[in-house]
Amino acid sequence: MKKAALALGILAASTSAAWAQSSVQLYGxxxxxxxATSNANAGSSKYQVVPGGMSQSRLGINVTEDLGGGLKAIANLEHRLNSDTGTVAAADFWRQSWVGIQSSDFGxxxxxxQYNILFDIYTSTYASFKYSxxxxxxxxxxxxxxxxxQDNMVKYLFETGPVRGEIQVSAGEGNSQNKSVGGLLRYAEGAFSLGGAALxxxxxxxKKVKGFTAGGAYTDGPLYVNLSWATNKFDAGGLLGTAYTAGLLGTVLNTAANDVKKRDMVSAGFTYQFTPQWNLGAHYWYAxxxxxxxALANTKSKGHYFAVVADYAFSKRTDAYVELDYTKHKGAVAFANGETSRTxxxxGLRHRF
Known part of the structure; x- marks a missing residue:
């Protein structure tokens, strides 16, 4: 009996040691x-409580397990929610859901x-605002x-010194709109970061959509400036024109906006941190x-977009913000109600945990 008890004690101790090498982090x-938005309802203004002004509300789980020898098992589940109503923000309950292996030597x-490489290069290298x-x-x-x-993705990431590269491949599986292949390359050292990606x-x-982006950013003390370019090229008769146009402003545009052959955008902006609490940022996009x-073959539609944000940090996790934005469309593209400009x-208030 004593031997059995000793064996169970050793087993329990070894099991606890194994679990101690794993971590599960809840974040959100x-x-x-x-x-308030002008020209939103037949020319009148619209007033809303929005479920994410600077960031979409979310709840996520990060899992890490140390496998030894420089290897780690990693996983992520992330759910996006409408904080104003408590409802699901999208049809896909888990906006991220992936598992992987990380090596200190092989990437x-x-x-x-997962997030695709266009999103990765933008947010990591030349994001519009420093604090968000x-x-x-x-x-x-x-x-x-x-x-x-993209769904059904296999992504490989490697880093050596200041250089980072990523490759992604997504299986179409016969009924998915997200069959993809692409890659990115990024260089970041000191005050400078620059890179590009193709997907x-x-x-x-x-039918195919091809996307390319490149840009860079510079940080000097409290000042952060950035410049970027991006383009999407659509095959005629494809199904993704409407889907990708819908993400342009997070609002409904007219049918001409979905009839897209090629879309280009250049943007530039800055953030300045006046104090540890106060940040001011401004950005301009031209499309x-x-x-x-x-009927529109000889028409070149244009969009001017501008935003300025003042952010006050109560702490490292809680901040308040005031934002102003302006949109002006020319050519065939307009908002769904026919308006071409909007303010x-x-x-808002944001808390990270």
Whole structure:
């Protein structure tokens, strides 16, 4: 009996030691904003409580297990929610769901639903704002990231010194709009970071969308400046024009906006940290779009987008923000109600945990 008890004690101790090498981290963001938008309802203003002004509210789980020899097992589940109503933010409950292996020598490989390489290069290298990569309620640049995520993905990441590279491949599986292949290259050292990425996504009709982006950023003490370029090229008759246009501003545009042959965007901005609490950021985006339909073949639609944000940090985890944005469309593209210009104002509170 004593031997059995001793054996069970040793087993329990070894099991506890094994679990001690694993970690499960719960994280999230709760962000709620009060937003007013002009020319939203047949020319009148619209007032909303939005479930994410600077960041979309989320709840996630990170898992890490030390396998020894420089190897780690990693996994992530992330759910996006509407903090104003408590409802699901998208049809896919888990906006990220992946598992992988990370090696200190050979890099990292992850499998599942993940951010794509266009989103990765933008947020890691030349994000619009230093303290928040983009404005969740107003994000023209994310509209050119071709969905920001892909299903059924295998992604490989490697780093050596200041250089990072990523390759992604997503299986179409016959009924997915997210068959993809692409890669990125990034260089970051000292005050400078620069890089670029290319991605091709194929829909269920075999039609392709090709995306490219490049840019850089410079940080000097409290000052952060960035410059970037992006383009999307669409095959005629594809199914992804509507899906990728919908992400341009997070709002409904007219049917001409979905008739897209090629869309280009250049953007530039800065963030300045006046004090440990106060940040001020401004960004400008300029977009051009050509069309396939015969009626619009000679039309070049244009978009001007501008935003400024003042952010006050109560602590490392809690901040308040005030934001102002302006949109002006020319050519065939307009908002769904026919308006070509719109102003938005927003104030909100965000907490990270």
């Amino acid at each position: 963001i709760m962000d709620v904003g009060l937003r 990292r490989i992850t499998l599942g639903r 990569p983009y404005i969740e309620a107003y994000k023209p640049e994310i509209g050119l990231s071709m969905g920001a995520r 091709q996504v194929t829909d269920t009709l075999g 051009q779009q050509t069309h396939y339909s015969a 938005g104002t927003m104030v």
